[in-house]
Amino acid sequence: MIPPNAVYGDPKGVPIQQTMYRDTPAPFNCVYCGSSGLTTVRSKPSLAAAVACMMPFMLGVCFLCPSMDCLWHKYHYCPSCQQKVADFEKSDPCLVVDPPRWKEESFALPA
Numbered sequence: 001m002i003p004p005n006a007v008y009g010d011p012k013g014v015p016i017q018q019t020m021y022r023d024t025p026a027p028f029n030c031v032y033c034g035s036s037g038l039t040t041v042r043s044k045p046s047l048a049a050a051v052a053c054m055m056p057f058m059l060g061v062c063f064l065c066p067s068m069d070c071l072w073h074k075y076h077y078c079p080s081c082q083q084k085v086a087d088f089e090k091s092d093p094c095l096v097v098d099p100p101r102w103k104e105e106s107f108a109l110p111a
């Protein structure tokens, strides 16, 4: 599903055709100020995180702590102009039972 030429991390000036915004800072071209680089990610607790906290078999692992923010919503901002460029919302509480999908890498497709 992910093409072999996908760019992770700093694009270093490579023109980007499309960015997939996930959990990690994403390589992107800002549509507002034209700069390229990595987005700044801010998190917010999601329903999935709250559900995970209440699951008895996850006792002791609280997904509402910032260090366990893999189930949180992620909002991507431009580091240059502070505009929000994308959101990645974990709106599906079923995600809780699918650990491989807890943290997905952001990537971009070069033009």
Ligand SMILES: [Zn+2]
Binding pocket: 030, 031, 032, 033, 034, 035, 078, 079, 080, 081, 082, 083
């Ligand atoms: Zn910008």
